[in-house]
Amino acid sequence: MASENYPELVQCYLDYHRLRTHNEQRGVIDLSGITFLYPSTLLPLRYYTHNTQPTPKLIQPNDPNVANYMELAKGSRAWTTGCPYVEITQKSKEVEKDLNNFFGKHFEHGEKCGGQNAFKTLIGELVDNVLEHSEFSKAYVEGQIYKKKGFTELCILDNGKSIPGSFKEHGKPFKNDVDAIIQAISGVTTKAGDERGTGLGFVSNLITKGLCGEAFISSGDGFVYLGKNGKDLVFNDPRIRYKGTIAALRMPYVAKKVDINDFINTRPNTARLLSAGT
């Protein structure tokens, strides 16, 4: 499969790595040719530009509408942006309120994104995973409904210890980083209690089967893309290494209402992932 044939969600994330690599090699992030920035590019790119020293030089997108998404070029370190985001903090007391406000303000409480229950549960499970496993200092959820394009996209980023890092710390065996991600989706957990660890599997079933959407998880050198109709991708490549964990998902807008009870406790089909690279 040629690079340009990857699904757009994957391409967007690879765009981030191309821009990052370009900066590491030439000291500049060139956005001049960018015509659209989605959360799966924008969130990791903004995190990178805000946390890299020296601050990367930025060539603004030619399109002023796109340029508005990258305020850093104007010398601001504030995350003023056209794309809504919410910061996740370790103070769990505030997280649910912040997320609920975020969903209400920018996602119509998820009513047209599979229904309130499915949408909020989906993001809540991912955020709970970050809080339970990551030991991050920075974490964000960023996303937007693209009504004209007919989809909703969200990206969740943390700068914590990563899925393979957590496995390593807890002595869980894994062959490589992508194997650790697949095991996490399968239900292998670093937490005590064999009833834990169902979060990512539940999320993967809900997004692909329930909402007819797609998602990826990038952690360490590992990358797993859960596609529509079982078209998955698995990579293990240091060129797309991310120190923490990034997950992104894209679902149709409008997505029909989904009953989450149909997906709770269902076993994710990781056999397709295990055979995806063969």
Place this chain on the structure above:
Amino acid sequence: MEGELGFMSKSKILRISLKRTIAPYLALRASADRLFDRIESSQSKEAVIDFSGIETITRSFAHQYALRKQSSQKSISEARVPSSIKSVMVLSAKPVHMATVACRAVKPMQLLL
């Protein structure tokens, strides 16, 4: 402590409104833990958790709630639980054993960057 959570009635039953103490959206295991930590530290032997106004509950919150309730020495009951919330709580409390994949031979694809 009781006043912070809801109110302590004359019968010394601790009543807690989840909407008020957490949010209409119950997402995190940590929130369930915080809730039960407060119940356990209370002098009341009985607690009633009021779910009125709760719009969404994740499996993680519901599962942690069930675990903590099961291990608590106190009498804990739920009141005014919306039907959509109740079904998630019932399903989430059921045992599930999913950790069956261990170190299989994953063959990653070649990434064309």
